[in-house]
Amino acid sequence: MLPNRTGDGTLRGMTLPRIAIAALGGTICMTPSAEGGVMPKLDAADLVAAVPELEQIGSLHAETLFNLPSSALDFGILRHVLDWAGHQVEQGAEGVVITQGTDSLEESAFFLDLYWQHPQPLVLTGAMRNPGMAGADGPANLLAAAIAAASPSAWGRGVLAVLNDTAHAARRVRKSHTLAPDAFRSPNGGPLGTLVEGRWHWFSSAERRAEPLAPAFITPHVALLETCLGDTGELLDGVLAAKFDGLVLSGFGTGHVSPAFAERLGPVCRRMPVVMASRTGAGHTTQATYGALGSEIDLRKRGVWMAADLDARKARLLLWGLLAAGTPPERLGEAWAAWLQGAPSQ
Ligand code: ASP
Numbered sequence: 538m539l540p541n542r543t544g545d546g547t548l549r550g551m552t553l554p555r556i557a558i559a560a561l562g563g564t565i566c567m568t569p570s571a572e573g574g575v576m577p578k579l580d581a582a583d584l585v586a587a588v589p590e591l592e593q594i595g596s597l598h599a600e601t602l603f604n605l606p607s608s609a610l611d612f613g614i615l616r617h618v619l620d621w622a623g624h625q626v627e628q629g630a631e632g633v634v635i636t637q638g639t640d641s642l643e644e645s646a647f648f649l650d651l652y653w654q655h656p657q658p659l660v661l662t663g664a665m666r667n668p669g670m671a672g673a674d675g676p677a678n679l680l681a682a683a684i685a686a687a688s689p690s691a692w693g694r695g696v697l698a699v700l701n702d703t704a705h706a707a708r709r710v711r712k713s714h715t716l717a718p719d720a721f722r723s724p725n726g727g728p729l730g731t732l733v734e735g736r737w738h739w740f741s742s743a744e745r746r747a748e749p750l751a752p753a754f755i756t757p758h759v760a761l762l763e764t765c766l767g768d769t770g771e772l773l774d775g776v777l778a779a780k781f782d783g784l785v786l787s788g789f790g791t792g793h794v795s796p797a798f799a800e801r802l803g804p805v806c807r808r809m810p811v812v813m814a815s816r817t818g819a820g821h822t823t824q825a826t827y828g829a830l831g832s833e834i835d836l837r838k839r840g841v842w843m844a845a846d847l848d849a850r851k852a853r854l855l856l857w858g859l860l861a862a863g864t865p866p867e868r869l870g871e872a873w874a875a876w877l878q879g880a881p882s883q
Pocket of ligand 1: 563564565607608637638639640663664665
């Protein structure tokens with residue numbers, strides 16, 4: 538249920554909020570291609586035109602920044618998106634919506650959240666079903682995202698991921714299913730809110746957020762490795778040879794690797810920061826529970842930092858951001874801990 542718009546572009550005599558919408562690509566804009574399969578095709582104007590209700594939500598400015606599958610997004614693209622969104626707010630937008638592919642949406646959301654310094658909502662959305670499918674979810678997701686972007690109650694919540702009438706915090710959101718329309722979940726605390734009859738209902742007040750990271754001026758290379766049964770860490774030689782600037786591990790349980798893997802980590806820790814996250818998909822890493830070789834007490838002695846509730850992908854983005862800001866190596870560990878402390882998890 539949406540409020541009635543009056544004939545003069547206002548809502549109940551009030552000027553509609555200015556909402557900026559950028560399209561990056563993804564299933565939400567994919568149509569069948571001559572080569573076979575769906576490919577990004579629709580632009581931002583097409584997406585907006587498919588949802589007439591948007592006119593009642595805000596005065597819209599829509600731009601197509603990219604038209605890519607989300608597996609093709611990278612740091613350069615996301616930095617451009619961040620600058621574009623910041624510029625929109627500085628020009629008077631009261632909220633910003635970004636449409637993109639769902640495959641990497643959780644990473645885009647967290648990356649943008651690390652830097653987003655405005656109270657205005659920056660809302661990411663996409664679709665699990667392309668526009669040609671029965672039950673395509675793109676239009677409903679775009680409308681829900683625009684309503685969030687136009688909602689004063691969404692201010693101060695940082696970057697949101699809005700899909701399936703549910704709003705998720707950038708820090709917690711994960712794509713947890715390959716195809717289901719309710720693919721997005723928030724382990725470690727649950728979602729932030731739900732859309733009911735055109736209005737967002739928030740489950741709690743805005744969470745404390747860490748200070749935005751200092752701007753990136755270099756482009757570090759941070760590797761991500763997941764360990765598995767019988768893994769003795771041979772790939773670490775490749776990490777050293779390829780001269781990565783940092784390494785994030787997705788470890789067993791609360792943050793563990795095999796004894797052989799642990800032995801190989803020493804030289805890596807002397808060359809670059811190494812962070813341990815959990816591959817389980819939910820929960821925190823531990824600091825001082827397990828004492829076996831390759832468990833967290835041993836790994837911390839070797840110089841490994843623990844990721845707490847950040848999954849490996851998000852830990853990688855935070856480490857990237859700290860390195861990209863030029864944090865001196867001797868201050869990186871402190872900066873890592875300070876960020877986690879500045880934004881206590883639920
Ligand atoms: N492969 C698509 C993408 O991430 C999936 C999606 O948009 O849902 O671009």
